[in-house]
Amino acid sequence: MSEEEIIWEVKRDSINKLVQSGKRIDGRAFDEQRPITITNNFIENAEGSTLVKIGNTAVLAGIKMDVMEPFPDTPEEGVLMTNAELVPMADPTYYAGPPTEDSIEFARVVDRGVRESKMIDVSKLCISPGEKVWAVMIDMHVLDYDGNLFDAGSLAAVNALWNARIPRYEEDKIVRGEWEDYLPLNDKPISNTFVKIAGKNLLDPLIDEERVMDARITMAVTEKDALCAAQKSGTGFYTKQDLDEMLDLSIAKSKQTRKLIKRE
Amino acid sequence: MGSNKKVDLIIDGKRTDGRSPEELRPIKIEVGVLHRADGSCLLDWGDNKVLAGVYGPRECFPKHEQDPLKARLRYRYNMAPFSVSDRKRPGPDRRSVEISKVSREALEKVLFLEYFPRTSIDIFVEVLQAGAGTRCAALTAASVALADAGIPMKSLVVACAAGKVNDTIVLDLNQMEDNYGQADLPLGIVMTTGEIALMQMDGNFSREEFNQAYELAMKGAREIYEKQKQALKQKYAAGELNE
Numbered sequence: 001m002s003e004e005e006i007i008w009e010v011k012r013d014s015i016n017k018l019v020q021s022g023k024r025i026d027g028r029a030f031d032e033q034r035p036i037t038i039t040n041n042f043i044e045n046a047e048g049s050t051l052v053k054i055g056n057t058a059v060l061a062g063i064k065m066d067v068m069e070p071f072p073d074t075p076e077e078g079v080l081m082t083n084a085e086l087v088p089m090a091d092p093t094y095y096a097g098p099p100t101e102d103s104i105e106f107a108r109v110v111d112r113g114v115r116e117s118k119m120i121d122v123s124k125l126c127i128s129p130g131e132k133v134w135a136v137m138i139d140m141h142v143l144d145y146d147g148n149l150f151d152a153g154s155l156a157a158v159n160a161l162w163n164a165r166i167p168r169y170e171e172d173k174i175v176r177g178e179w180e181d182y183l184p185l186n187d188k189p190i191s192n193t194f195v196k197i198a199g200k201n202l203l204d205p206l207i208d209e210e211r212v213m214d215a216r217i218t219m220a221v222t223e224k225d226a227l228c229a230a231q232k233s234g235t236g237f238y239t240k241q242d243l244d245e246m247l248d249l250s251i252a253k254s255k256q257t258r259k260l261i262k263r264e
Numbered sequence: 265m266g267s268n269k270k271v272d273l274i275i276d277g278k279r280t281d282g283r284s285p286e287e288l289r290p291i292k293i294e295v296g297v298l299h300r301a302d303g304s305c306l307l308d309w310g311d312n313k314v315l316a317g318v319y320g321p322r323e324c325f326p327k328h329e330q331d332p333l334k335a336r337l338r339y340r341y342n343m344a345p346f347s348v349s350d351r352k353r354p355g356p357d358r359r360s361v362e363i364s365k366v367s368r369e370a371l372e373k374v375l376f377l378e379y380f381p382r383t384s385i386d387i388f389v390e391v392l393q394a395g396a397g398t399r400c401a402a403l404t405a406a407s408v409a410l411a412d413a414g415i416p417m418k419s420l421v422v423a424c425a426a427g428k429v430n431d432t433i434v435l436d437l438n439q440m441e442d443n444y445g446q447a448d449l450p451l452g453i454v455m456t457t458g459e460i461a462l463m464q465m466d467g468n469f470s471r472e473e474f475n476q477a478y479e480l481a482m483k484g485a486r487e488i489y490e491k492q493k494q495a496l497k498q499k500y501a502a503g504e505l506n507e
Contacts, residue, residue, distance in 0.1 A: 073443075101365040104358045116265055116466045217463070227474055230449075230465035233365070235372035237459035240478065247471060 012212040019198040025208060026055075031249055033204040033257070036155070040163045040264045047179065048164025052156040054204065056146035058090075061156035062139050063164040067174060070126070070133040078125025079135040082111035084142065084153065091145040091207075105233065110140065110154045110191070112229035113220030117189035120161065124184040127169065134166065136183070147207040150218045150231075154191035155257070161185060162263050188261045189228055190254035193218040194246050196236055201246055203253065217246055221254040265467040271444040273429040279441065281310075285434040288424075288484050293405075293495035295412050303413025305495075307405035310438055311395025316405035318413040320385030329384070334377035336384040339368035341402050343391040363399045370403060370423075370452040370461035376416045385415060396442035400425050400450050403462065408492050412499070419456035422488045425449060426481035428467060433476040435484045447473070451481045455489045458482070 015025060024030070034055030043049035048063035070077060084107035088094045099107075114120070125134040138160070140153045165179035195205040195213035202209060210216065214236025220229040227247065232238060273280055283289070289310030298304035301317035324330040341363040345351050356364075368387075375385065387409065389402040400423035407421040427437045428447035437448060447467025454461050469477060 099358070099361075101361050104361045105365055108358060108362050112466045116468065118468075222468070225471070227465060227469045227471070228467065230463060231366075232460065232463035233369060235369050237373065237454060237457070237461050238463070239459060243460070243463075243478070247474065251471070 008211055011208055015208060015212050016198045019200050019202070024202060024206075026206060028204075030200055031203050031253070033253070036257070036260060038155070038159055038260055038262075040159055040262070046160075046164075047167060048160040048162075048183075050156045050159035050163060052152050052159065053144075054148055054152045054155070055206070056144055057148055057152045058142075058144035059149065059152040059156045060141045060143055061153065061160040062141070063160045064137045064139065065164075065167055066135050066137065067127060067132050067169065068135045069131065070129075074122075075130040076123060076126045076133075078120070078122040078133045080111070080115055080120060080122070080138070081135065082107050082114065082138040082140070082157070084110070084140040084149075086142050086145070090142045094142075094145070105231070106149050106153060107140065109150055109218055109229065109231045110157055111138070112231075113154050113189045113191050114138070114157060114161070116228040117187045117220065117222045119158070119185050119187035119189055121184040121186060136161070136164075145207060147205045147210045148193050150193045151191045151204060154189070154220065155260070158188060158190075159261050162188070162261055182263065187223050188258045189220045189222050190257045191218055191220045191229075192246070192250035192253055194249075195234075196238065196242065201242055203249065217243075219246060219250040221250050223258065225251045225254075265442075265445065265448055271440070273441055273444060274432055274434075279429070279434065279438070281438050285432055286480060286483070288436045288487055289438065291488060291491055293408060293491055295408055295495050295499040301409075301413075303409040303411065303415070305405040305408035305412060307401055307408070309397065309401040309404075310436070311393060312391070312398055312401040313393035314389055314391050314398065314401045314405050316387065316389045316402065316409040318385065318387050318406070318409040318415070320413065320415065321380035321383035322386075324382060324384035330382045333381055335375070335380040337368055337372055337375065337377060337387070338384060339364050339371065339387045339389070339406070341367060341389050341391070341399065343394060343398070347391045347394045363402070366462055366464065367399065367403050367406070367452070370421060371406070371410070374418050374421055374454055374461065375410065376418070379416060385410075396437050396439045397425050397450070399423065400452075403452050404488060404492065408495060411496055419454045420489060420492050421452055421461060422455055422485040422492065423450060423452040423462060424481050424484040424488055425451065426477040426484065428469065428473060428477065433473060433480055435480045447477070449474070449477045449481060451478070451485070453482065453485045455485065
């Protein structure tokens with residue numbers, strides 16, 4: 001066993017014991033989020049951008065747009081793509097290279113939260129049916145990893161979309177550096193992530209909590225309190241009771257977190 | 265999930281393939297279909313045709329991936345190029361990587377990996393023909409293949425999906441329903457305890473609809489579980505010796 005793993009075993013025991021006595025390592029309640037700071041319009045060259053910090057976890061989401069051919073089965077709809085980079089500086093275990101299964105899962109889960117909430121009205125992103133539509137590309141850059149990439153990434157992506165503007169399009173060319181209207185949007189989906197430790201579900205996990213967790217669930221909730229995306233990861237199991245508890249909490253917490261989404 | 269096109273997926277209580285909302289598609293399970301693999305399962309589910317093959321426990325290569333405390337579990341979900349209408353380029357895409365990850369994680373604590381340190385248990389599932397619900401068919405087949413390989417486990421695992429089409433909760437979406445429906449909830453269940461080992465969801469469910477979909481998926485899983493057990497029993501019932 002490497003030195004790193006031995007430390008995690010010791011941490012695992014202490015975190016488990018704490019949870020069994022109703023506590024977390026940073027003193028939060030089981031259903032309490034860390035403080036969130038949001039900086040919109042962080043990057044000038046992007047169509048939209050937002051830096052989100054949940055505790056020490058920092059994710060910068062940038063929105064770029066381009067014109068491309070639509071998908072054959074949706075000739076009059078704009079296109080959405082989501083990518084994530086686990087930048088090596090964010091964590092000692094991140095390394096440069098092709099996307100890992102963690103980064104792929106992260107990008108796809110955030111993508112589903114945005115896509116399935118139908119927050120972007122893709123029918124309004126058509127320039128010429130069957131030929132040209134706007135593609136909205138969300139890129140999440142993880143700068144500092146202290147647990148809960150899903151919620152930080154999602155909040156950054158959604159805020160960035162709300163602050164994003166469509167580039168000027170003249171004579172079949174994009175005029176870079178000039179922008180027109182905001183994106184046509186109609187929802188603010190919020191992602192809520194829980195880890196299961198010692199049978200309890202903890203909201204907004206720290207990195208140590210993620211490393212010793214049994215399992216993790218992310219639930220994305222729309223403005224109308226509908227579940228639009230969910231993902232279970234990790235090797236542990238959940239009961240229906242767990243799901244009910246987390247869904248109720250997700251719906252309640254989303255109402256608060258949603259207030260942080262602003263167009264500036 | 266569904267594009268913005270409005271399609272009538274339920275007419276007079278019947279779905280596009282004639283099923284009622286609570287009906288599964290036909291499923292056929294064959295065990296031990298491959299000669300070289302330690303365990304295998306060919307599973308037909310609606311229009312899906314998936315083939316699962318298991319090797320293990322066997323020596324774990326590459327050596328640096330060996331775990332001194334338990335077997336290393338690997339799960340590869342892959343779609344054959346001819347499995348879908350528009351040819352799928354060979355090789356893992358992002359979707360396959362994600363499905364492989366959550367499927368492997370679903371099985372980790374079901375298998376007694378600690379019994380086989382320093383080995384690997386490799387599960388390969390090929391989707392030969394895709395017709396919505398491939399990840400569920402794959403995981404269900406993998407579970408049977410693991411049993412066929414004689415790998416000790418807590419329980420068989422069944423994966424089954426429920427969804428929403430035309431505002432109705434339905435069991436086991438077919439291709440049309442997956443493309444034009446409103447929500448999809450695949451669940452992977454540890455059948456002896458009823459615990460959830462895999463869960464994904466996309467679309468739109470109210471709280472109540474989520475509950476209904478969950479119950480329906482569980483009901484479907486219980487039916488499929490009987491088929492798994494039946495298929496495994498049949499392998500022994502015939503009294504044929506495996507070569």
